[in-house]
Amino acid sequence: MEVIVEKTYVEMSRAAAREVADVINAKPNAVLGLATGSTPLGLYQELARMHKHGELDLSHVTTFNLDEYVGLPISHPQSYYHFMFENFFKHVNIPEQNIHIPSGTTNNYRAFCDWYDRRIKEVGGIDLQILGIGSDGHIGFNEPGSSLSSRTRLKTLARSTVEDNARFFERKADVPIYAITMGVGTIMEARQIVMLADGAKKAAAIAAAVEGPVTAMITASALQLHPRTKVYLDNEAAGQLKMRDYYDWVELKKPGAPKV
Ligand code: PGA
Numbered sequence: 001m002e003v004i005v006e007k008t009y010v011e012m013s014r015a016a017a018r019e020v021a022d023v024i025n026a027k028p029n030a031v032l033g034l035a036t037g038s039t040p041l042g043l044y045q046e047l048a049r050m051h052k053h054g055e056l057d058l059s060h061v062t063t064f065n066l067d068e069y070v071g072l073p074i075s076h077p078q079s080y081y082h083f084m085f086e087n088f089f090k091h092v093n094i095p096e097q098n099i100h101i102p103s104g105t106t107n108n109y110r111a112f113c114d115w116y117d118r119r120i121k122e123v124g125g126i127d128l129q130i131l132g133i134g135s136d137g138h139i140g141f142n143e144p145g146s147s148l149s150s151r152t153r154l155k156t157l158a159r160s161t162v163e164d165n166a167r168f169f170e171r172k173a174d175v176p177i178y179a180i181t182m183g184v185g186t187i188m189e190a191r192q193i194v195m196l197a198d199g200a201k202k203a204a205a206i207a208a209a210v211e212g213p214v215t216a217m218i219t220a221s222a223l224q225l226h227p228r229t230k231v232y233l234d235n236e237a238a239g240q241l242k243m244r245d246y247y248d249w250v251e252l253k254k255p256g257a258p259k260v
Pocket of ligand 1: 037040138
């Protein structure tokens with residue numbers, strides 16, 4: 001894993017957006033895996049800004065979202081479908097038919113999940129997967145204990161996740177308990193992965209994911225086995241990393257490194 005620590009959330013978001021833009025510029029029909037949540041909002045804003053200024057064309061890009069709440073119609077303001085259109089898709093030029101978001105209202109979850117994984121393969125696999133991390137170390141909604149080779153499927157959310165997400169709902173009783181999520185195994189097949197985290201409340205999960213043992217108890221730790229993962233952090237999210245000096249040293253010395 002390459003760990004890149006920026007001073008602020010804005011700088012972290014810009015650095016990650018440059019990474020995403022580089023992938024799209026090198027491969028205009030790139031397939032992106034996308035995440036919801038507060039963390040990637042700055043990244044999406046930066047990509048939208050690049051697009052608005054004519055610096056980034058997404059007209060051949062295909063996307064797959066990581067997850068969706070079960071039971072929320074797409075029109076629900078807290079559905080991830082709604083989130084993605086409001087915060088990203090309506091500001092860029094990805095054709096609607098290239099956008100994939102798990103359905104939270106299918107009447108056959110098993111068949112839908114199998115189709116979703118198959119569809120990812122059919123379009124050639126995910127070139128770059130964007131991830132946040134939960135305070136319990138989850139990626140997507142792969143809660144502690146999820147198989148590290150899991151595929152897209154229905155999951156019961158952890159109590160801590162329901163509580164973390166309650167801030168978006170009027171009443172705690174309205175927070176969905178189930179979700180569809182890409183599996184850890186599905187995520188691990190992406191050619192490149194960018195994981196983002198900001199704020200002190202993510203520091204423990206990041207330290208466990210990056211420097212702790214690989215364990216299903218922290219599903220983000222599976223990324224230690226991925227050959228091309230970059231972790232973009234702000235100072236606070238990096239607060240509990242033991243190897244911080246080394247990560248900063250690597251970034252400092254990067255301009256002089258032999259080109260690979
Ligand atoms: P957040 O969620 O970006 O809203 O903190 C991240 C996650 O739960 O994966």
